[in-house]
Amino acid sequence: MAEVVAEREFALNLKERREQVKMDRSALADLLEISTDRLADWENGRGLENLTLQEMSRLAETLGTSIGALAPEAENDLENGALYQLPDQRSVLKGVRGGTDYYVYHCLVRTRTAPSMVPLVVDVLVDDPKEAKFNDGHAGSEFIFVLEGEVHMMWGDPENPNETVLPTGSSLYLEPYVRHAFTATEGSGGARLLAVNF
Numbered sequence: 717m718a719e720v721v722a723e724r725e726f727a728l729n730l731k732e733r734r735e736q737v738k739m740d741r742s743a744l745a746d747l748l749e750i751s752t753d754r755l756a757d758w759e760n761g762r763g764l765e766n767l768t769l770q771e772m773s774r775l776a777e778t779l780g781t782s783i784g785a786l787a788p789e790a791e792n793d794l795e796n797g798a799l800y801q802l803p804d805q806r807s808v809l810k811g812v813r814g815g816t817d818y819y820v821y822h823c824l825v826r827t828r829t830a831p832s833m834v835p836l837v838v839d840v841l842v843d844d845p846k847e848a849k850f851n852d853g854h855a856g857s858e859f860i861f862v863l864e865g866e867v868h869m870m871w872g873d874p875e876n877p878n879e880t881v882l883p884t885g886s887s888l889y890l891e892p893y894v895r896h897a898f899t900a901t902e903g904s905g906g907a908r909l910l911a912v913n914f
C-alpha cells in the first residue's frame with residue numbers, strides 16, 4: 717500500500733516538474749530516448765517499479781532536478797529537527813574481503829530525511845598495503861577523517877594505483893565511483909577512520 721502511494725507521488729512530481737520546465741511529453745521522451753507512451757505510463761504511476769536508478773538519474777538530470785526532489789517525501793523520523801544515536805545503539809558489521817577480515821564498520825546515525833548520508837567509523841584491520849583489496853567504487857561522494865593510526869590509501873586503477881599515506885588527523889574527499897582501498901601502514905597494527913558517504 718505504502719508503495720502505491722509512493723509511486724503516485726513520484727508520478728505527480730515528475731509531471732509537475734516537466735510542466736514547470738515547459739517541456740511537453742514528446743520533447744522529454746525524445747531527450748530520454750524513450751517512447752512517449754512509456755513516459756505517459758510513468759506519469760500515470762505505471763511501470764515505475766521497472767525504472768532503473770540510471771533512468772531515474774537521467775530523468776532528474778534532464779529535468780534539471782534531483783532524484784531526491786522527484787522522490788516522495790521521506791517519512792519524518794526527526795524529533796524537532798534532530799535525530800541522535802547513543803554509543804550503545806550502534807550496529808557493528810564485519811567487512812570481509814577476499815576471505816579476510818578487512819574492516820569492522822560501526823554504523824552511526826542515519827535518517828530517512830537524508831537517506832544518502834551514511835556515516836561509519838571503520839576499523840582498518842589489515843596493516844599490510846600488499847594485502848589491499850580494492851572496492852568497485854560506489855555511488856555518492858565520500859568524506860574520510862583518520863581518527864587513529866596511519867592509513868595507506870590506494871585509489872584509481874588497481875593495476876596502476878595512486879598511493880598515499882594519511883597520518884592521524886588527515887581528511888579526504890573521494891568522488892563517486894573512484895575505486896579505493898585502505899589498509900593501515902605496514903606493521904602499524906591497524907587504523908581507524910570516520911567515513912561519511914553522502
Ligand SMILES: [Fe+2]
Pocket residue numbers: 854858896
Ligand atoms: Fe568508500
